[in-house]
Amino acid sequence: MNDEQTFEIHIIENGPTHIKGKFSFKDSAGNLSAEHNELFFCRCGRSKNKPFCDGSHKNQWQTPE
Amino acid sequence: MASYDSDYSGSNDRQYTNGEITVFWKPNKCIHATTCYKELIEVFNPRKRPWVNMNGASTEEIIRVVNLCPTEALTFKYNKNLSEQPVRQILPETENEVRVMRDGPLVIKGNFKVYGPDGTEYKRMKMVSICRCGASLQMPFCDGTHRKIGFTGK
Incomplete structure (x- = not known):
């Protein structure tokens, strides 16, 4: 599989959603930016820089059981 | 995984027809990706009862949106083939996209793989909703809890 095709979502334990590969990104206002290679998205709801992870989950959040 | 028990599954299933196709709705499979009503509010309107209005758009348009449902919450059959398994057409190859x-x-479309914290790969999907509010009981997937807790986030 060549790199052009890679598009992977990795769920990090008690941490963010790590997306890597080649993808476009549309924010909640509908602004589209193309050709991303890697982004970390907040999964705990606490980031001050949503939708991106800012490390706020650390020692503050665990995945609900 | 406590939110939906198997006894509950099925009891609220509904079906809607326009004479040509029948759309099947399985609420316990819904992950609240909001795709159906954002694409076609004339047919899929959660604020109305019944929430599916089969006269709100053409059969082709309804099929298009049913096929965008990331789970099997929405499926359809042609009425002339009602004895067969519900139809889900294969989605055309879509551009890889991450949308907030x-x-x-987070709604992700395209040709992707999803891996859990332990490295195991989840079932292949063409579209998925990943929780951003931190409170889903179906982690890592969205189960609609963000609305209950009043989550806000751009």
Whole structure:
């Protein structure tokens, strides 16, 4: 599989959603930016820089059981 | 995984027809990706009862949106083939896209793989909603809890 095709979502334990590969990104206002290679998205709801992870989950959040 | 028990599954299933096709709705499979009503509010309107209005758009348009449902919450059959398995057409290859829904989940489309914290791969999907509010009981997937807790996030 060549790199052009890679598009992977990795769920990090008690941490963010790590997306890597080649993808476009549309924010909640509908602004589209193309050709991303890697982004970390907040999964705990606490980031001050949503939708991106800012490390706020650390020692503050665990995945609900 | 406590939110939906198997006894509950099925009891609220509904079906809607326009004479040509029948759309099947399985609420316990819904992950609240909001795709159906954002694409076609004339047919899929959660604020109305019944929430599906089969006269709101053409059969082709309804099929298009049913096929965008990331789970099997929405499926359809042609009425002339009602004895067969519900139809889900294979989605055309879509561009890889990550989209943030305001006050809601991350919606990912395209040809992707999802891996859990332990490295195991989840079932292949063409579209998925990942929780952003931190409170889903179906982690890592959205289960609509963001609305209950009043999550806000751009």
